[in-house]
Amino acid sequence: MKARRSTTGLPRAGGNATPGRRNPLGASTGRRSRVRDRPSATGRAGGWSGRPARDRARIDEVQQGVRYRRVFVTLVGMIVALSAVVVLVGTVGLFRETRSRPLTAEEQNRYKQEEIARRWQAWPSTGIFPEELKYLGLDRAQQYARRVGIAPEARCRDAVDPAVGAVLTEHGCVSMLRATYVDQTSTFVFTVGVAVLEDEEARASAGGDLAQDDRVGVLPVAFPGTVTERFGVQQRQRTGWVGAGPYLVFTTGGYADGRTRAAIGPEESLHSELWPAARSIGNQVAYFLADPPKVPPCTQGNVC
Template sequence: MRAWPPATGAKATAVRERAEAAALRQGVRYRTIFRALLAGIIALSAVIVLTGTVGLFSETRARPLTVAEQNRYKQEEIARRWQAWPATGVFPEEVKYLGLEKATQYARRVGIAPQAGCDKAVDQAVAGVLAEFGCVAVLRATYVDQTASFVITVGVAVLKDEEARASVTEQLTLDDRVGVLPVAFPGTVSERFGVEQRQRNAWVGAGPYVVFSTAGYVDGRTRAAVPTEEILHSELWPAAKSIGNQIAYFLADPPAVPPCTQGNVC
């Protein structure tokens, strides 16, 4: 079979130039596609970074607090007071109350008891309700009135939130014979104050707290020894309730809320 002679001279040069031109055009196309893809990736990345930066700036820049944020700030501040405040902040040295004829008087703190478990600081009928809704702890302190005639123990039951506290107060018994267990301090006017000496018990809700109060006589007389008509003492019980209410007010008093997310300047 006859073989074709190899291309030489001008013909070979033309073939090589066409091949080189085709390869060059293909390279240009690939490079153009690559540049377009790279530009698209860079543009997309820039958009993502810019969007994230704008979002971050929007989230972190100072702005006025919404009503919901203001309420949450208040709730969180009140809820942490039992731990954030010193014991003397929860139970001030002196507590104002109204005596006979609405005269302003001051009860003096006798002592502050160690923090107790919710089942150790109240009667069992109350402990069951507190446990059901997640009671955290009970703080207690004992006061003596200005005339040194009455002794009052105030107990603060700490619940996990205000909703739990509301559930507790809906189910607490109205029996005034049960409530917080009294705390006596030996060598003080409160040393005779025990369970049998409690004349009455009460409670009031405040934020995530239930503030209990119980009162008796300094001389140690028991409830059983007091005639029924004298249990509603015109001085003893109003003073005890007033002191408990004052402690509750201190704990749940709404704090000042900063107007902006980063302080006072938006």
């Protein structure tokens, strides 16, 4: 007889179980279980329990790096922005300083002073001492004095009398330039000396300390082989000076024939045209040196 199946679908007790089927009570009857065993909580550090801690540490490191990077980027941005502001402000200031604008009255005056003060070096010696200079002769007739020669540049104390040299040295005299002229008839000889002071204030102070003595002043310069070769210290009839900018322009005159001051009587000395001619020549040299230059209206020329 065939065995009857239970209405519940289970084999009868004591019967043989069908091969390959799982026992309803959980016992394996031959087929491998599909349920995996969970790893032990007491596994080694590399197991399940160590992995979350390691992951958290890595995440913390990444987050900390992100924070540092944000701080670094913020600082760099602030530095770049500050640098850009500084450059912009500097550029604006430089533009304002360098752009052409009208000169102020103070700047115009300083321009004139600086231009006049450097003429003794900027100009050639023939510009300081022109080849011809005008003067008024007898009956106020216009005549011309002719330049005979220009002396080498000298120290101030070596080109004037000792008393004058002491004053110039005390006030910082820089140099002395000299040239010698003769009148239109070659009767009179004149030596013009330009004492260079540091500035106009020093020149005014030196002029105030000079003694009013027409016997001392610039030393004559004679040029051998010319009509001036007999013009020396004893032949000076009179001396004087005039201020112009930072310069003291000295003048002395005498006779080309070698007559000394002692040989000329007071009456002849007072009515001679020698000294008016000498003073006129010295004044012209001073005028050229201190003639105010043309000042440009703007800092960069004629266009503002």
